[in-house]
Structures are given as C-alpha cells and as structure tokens.
Amino acid sequence: MATIRAEAQRVQGALALLRHAHANPGVTRAAAAASLGLTSGSATEIMGRLRAARLLSERVAPQAGRGRPTSVLVPHPDGPLVAVVEITHATWSVTTAGIGGSLAPAAVHRHAPGDRDVGRGRVEPGTVLARIGGALDALRARFGERLVAVGVAMPGTIRGHTVVQAATLRWRDVDLAVLGGGLTLTAGNDASLAGVAEAARGAARGHQTALHLTVEVGVGGVLLVDGAPALGATGAGGEFGHVPxxxxxxxxxxxxxGCWDVTVDGRAMARRLGRGEPADPRAFAGAVLSAARNGNGDAKAAVAEAAHALGRGVGALLNALDPAVVTLGGLGVDLLAFAGDIFTDAVRRAAMAWRRAELPPIVPAELGSRGPSIGAAESALAAVLAGLTQDRVAGR
Ligand SMILES: [Zn+2]
Structure with a gap:
C-alpha cells in the first residue's frame, strides 16, 4: 500500500514539473521548484526521473552576475512530439510540436484546383485527407515512436473526430479518424483552438476566465475557464457566430x-456596398479595409458598420459570460484598429449599465494566424502528457 502511494506521488510530482516546464518555456529549475513548493533536492530527483523518461532535459543557463550557475528546463532531445494539422478554406499544413509547445516550421499547401468540384467551390474531403495522410506518414517514418498524437485545427463545427459542418469548405459529416493512424487524435474548431492558444501562450494568459473571438469568414470563438475551452456536452459549443x-x-x-456571423465580415461589407456575395469574403474584407484606410467614404462606412455589429455582439456576450478579458483575432484586430471608437461605443451600448463602468480589457490576440496550430498542439499534448508520464515514470 505504502509503495503504491509513493509511486503515485512520484508520478504526480513528475507530471506537475513537466506541466510547469511545458507552460513556462525557458523556466529555470530553481524557479520551477519555487513555484511548485519543491525543495531543491526533490526538484533534482524529479528531474532525474523526467530525464530518464525522455520527457525533459536541462541546459546550463547563462547567469548574470556571480550567482550560482542555474539550469533551464528544456524538452528532451528524444522527447515526445505531436503532429499538428491545420486545414483552412484555402490551404492545409502539417508540422510538429513538442513539450514547450513551439511549432516546427510548416510548409503550407494550397488545396489544388483539382480538389474543387468545378462551380460548387467545394473542396473534396477525401483528396485533402489523403494528402494530409501522406504528410503524416512521412512524419511517422522520420520520428517513429516519438510521435504520440495528432492534433487537427479546422474551420467548422467539430464533434469528437467528426466535422459536422464546415460551411467554407462545404463539408458535412466528414470523419477525421483516418488521420489518427493508431495515435491519439484530437480535433477542434480553429477559432476555439486559437482561444486555447491565447489562454496558454498569448494575450489571455493568466486570466481565469477569457473570451476569445476570431473574425475571418463569420466569427467563431470560445469561453476559456482555467485555460480549458468550455465546449458543451459534445464539443460543438462556441458557435457564437450563430447567435442571432x-x-x-x-x-x-x-x-x-439572423446570425451574427454574416454581419461582421466581408459578406456584410459587400451587402453594405451593394455588391454580390464575394467568392472570398476574407480577401474582400481586406480590400475594403485598405480602401477605407485610403479614405474611401463608402468603404469607411462599411467597415464602421461591421465594427459596430462586432461590438454589439461582444457587449451582449459580456453580459452573458462575464469574462475577465476578451481577445479578438483575425479581422477583429483590423476592426479594432480602424474603428475602435465605434466598436467600443457599440460594446458599451449593449452592456448592462452597471457593467459599463468596469468593462474588461478587449485586446488584439497575440498569436495571429499561428493561433489555431498552437492550440491544436496544446490540445493534443494535453491529451497525452498524463498518460506518458504515468507509463514512463512509473516504469510500466
Ligand atoms: Zn448561422
């Protein structure tokens, strides 16, 4: 009994230090020990186990002044990796990340013209998933057993491994399980995963409750509580864009x-300007923003209207969710920069009177277009870290 308890404590101590090093890249062993309330001796002992388990390593840190040399906790050179897949309406990419969450550089591939059913704008899921599967096979061949999980980020509503609906790709009920290849597979909505990334490593870091919204084609997002996405019973929550x-x-x-989605993006700007539905709403919004910056009055009015619609919804979500911080990504960053006063006025008008005096900070996301991939890496690593530590540190 005592042995079992001691083993459980060893695993828990190792997992705590591993998670701390993952969340705080560059942390020294001394600082990690202080944060976790460990004596120097037990931190050294736990590090020995994590090194033997090929999870963490150390390197000597350059020390200012004449203090004792210290060591920085780094991923083990033979440590576990997750494959990170990102699919957008126009592209796909595959890369890797390890403990500490930093992404290896990724080659970005455009969906080939042959992937599209001519005239319907539909990207053929089978073709895209086969190409991604080929890239994952190459990673398996290169990294072998170091590869422990696959994380996928893509637009649309995701439940478990299934893309229930991805409007911009025109996918319905596409099963992503084929990408797992026997490894743990996590899949999530790109905007939700961008929120996970902001909470872990970006502008929402350190806030207990955060709301992240990404505006691209429509608006997606997530409420994060203690860094974890609140996604409902089946993982399909967070569709703020489809609130009326x-x-x-x-x-x-x-x-x-009446969806919020179609009031804040390039489609809304096109309606305001009396144009038809743009083939690429994100590119259209970029062009309108650039015309607005150059002083075009109609473009300015279209941008202002989108900023107002965004602010109105954000104000309503503040009433509903009470986040400590709001991070805005994608086109939201541009709307905030170009029409911040209109946006803020709309937030205040939608917020309940008592709240107007204490609005939470509403800030640009920090991780930009890398957010979904960083979030997919976080999510895949979170799914396997405890199991890996248990298996390797307990020696099973
Ligand atoms: Zn909708």
Whole structure:
C-alpha cells in the first residue's frame, strides 16, 4: 500500500514539473521548484526521473552576475512530439510540436484546383485527407515512436473526430479518424483552438476566465475557464457566430436566420456596398479595409458598420459570460484598429449599465494566424502528457 502511494506521488510530482516546464518555456529549475513548493533536492530527483523518461532535459543557463550557475528546463532531445494539422478554406499544413509547445516550421499547401468540384467551390474531403495522410506518414517514418498524437485545427463545427459542418469548405459529416493512424487524435474548431492558444501562450494568459473571438469568414470563438475551452456536452459549443445578433431577415449558410456571423465580415461589407456575395469574403474584407484606410467614404462606412455589429455582439456576450478579458483575432484586430471608437461605443451600448463602468480589457490576440496550430498542439499534448508520464515514470 505504502509503495503504491509513493509511486503515485512520484508520478504526480513528475507530471506537475513537466506541466510547469511545458507552460513556462525557458523556466529555470530553481524557479520551477519555487513555484511548485519543491525543495531543491526533490526538484533534482524529479528531474532525474523526467530525464530518464525522455520527457525533459536541462541546459546550463547563462547567469548574470556571480550567482550560482542555474539550469533551464528544456524538452528532451528524444522527447515526445505531436503532429499538428491545420486545414483552412484555402490551404492545409502539417508540422510538429513538442513539450514547450513551439511549432516546427510548416510548409503550407494550397488545396489544388483539382480538389474543387468545378462551380460548387467545394473542396473534396477525401483528396485533402489523403494528402494530409501522406504528410503524416512521412512524419511517422522520420520520428517513429516519438510521435504520440495528432492534433487537427479546422474551420467548422467539430464533434469528437467528426466535422459536422464546415460551411467554407462545404463539408458535412466528414470523419477525421483516418488521420489518427493508431495515435491519439484530437480535433477542434480553429477559432476555439486559437482561444486555447491565447489562454496558454498569448494575450489571455493568466486570466481565469477569457473570451476569445476570431473574425475571418463569420466569427467563431470560445469561453476559456482555467485555460480549458468550455465546449458543451459534445464539443460543438462556441458557435457564437450563430447567435442571432444580426438581421432576422438575413439567412445564414448554416440554415438559421439572423446570425451574427454574416454581419461582421466581408459578406456584410459587400451587402453594405451593394455588391454580390464575394467568392472570398476574407480577401474582400481586406480590400475594403485598405480602401477605407485610403479614405474611401463608402468603404469607411462599411467597415464602421461591421465594427459596430462586432461590438454589439461582444457587449451582449459580456453580459452573458462575464469574462475577465476578451481577445479578438483575425479581422477583429483590423476592426479594432480602424474603428475602435465605434466598436467600443457599440460594446458599451449593449452592456448592462452597471457593467459599463468596469468593462474588461478587449485586446488584439497575440498569436495571429499561428493561433489555431498552437492550440491544436496544446490540445493534443494535453491529451497525452498524463498518460506518458504515468507509463514512463512509473516504469510500466
Ligand atoms: Zn448561422
């Protein structure tokens, strides 16, 4: 009995130090020990186990002044890796990340013209998943057993391993399990994973409750509590873009009426400018923003209207969710920069009176377009770290 308890404590101590090193790249052993309340001796002992388990290593840190040399906790050179897959409406990429979460450089591939059913704008899922599968096979051949999980980020509603609906790719009920190849597979919505990344390593870091919203084509996001995404019973929550903050007469491609999604992006700007639906709403929004910056009055009005619609919804979500911080990604960063006053005024008008005096900070996301991949890496690593530590440190 005593042996079992001692073993459980060893595993827990190792997992705590491993998680701390993962969350704080560059941390010294002394600082990690102080944060976790470990004596110097037990930190040294735990590090020995994590090194033997090929999870963490150390390197001597350059020390300012004449203090004792210290060591920085780093990923083990033969340590575990997760494959990180990101699919967007136009591209796909595959890379790796290890303990500490930093991504290896990724080659970004465009969906080939042959992937599209001509005239329908649909990207053929089988073709894309086969190409990604080929890239994952190459990683397996290169890294062997170091590869322990696959994390996928993509637009759309994801439940478990299934893409229930991805409007921009025109996918319905696509199973991603084929990408796992026997490894642990995690999959998530790109905006939700960008939120996970902001909470772990970006602008929402250190806040207990954070709301992240990414505006690209429509708006997606997530509420994060202690860094974990609140995604409901089946993982499909966080579809803030399909809350009816918009015009009840306008039908959204999701099938509902009045969605916030279609009021904040390039499609909204096109309607305001009397144009038809743009083929690439994100690129269209970029062009309108650039015209607005150059002083075009119609473009300025279209940007202002989108910023107002975004702010109105954010104010409503503050009432509903009470986050300590709001991070805005994608087009949201541009709307905040170009029409911040209009945005903030709309937030205040939608917020309950008592809240106006103490609005939480609403800030640009820090991780930009890397957010979804960083979040996918975090999510895949979180799924396997405890099991790996248990297996390797307990010696089973
Ligand atoms: Zn909708």
């Amino acid at each position: 903050f918009g015009d009840p007469a306008v039908r959204c491609p999701c099938g509902a009426y």
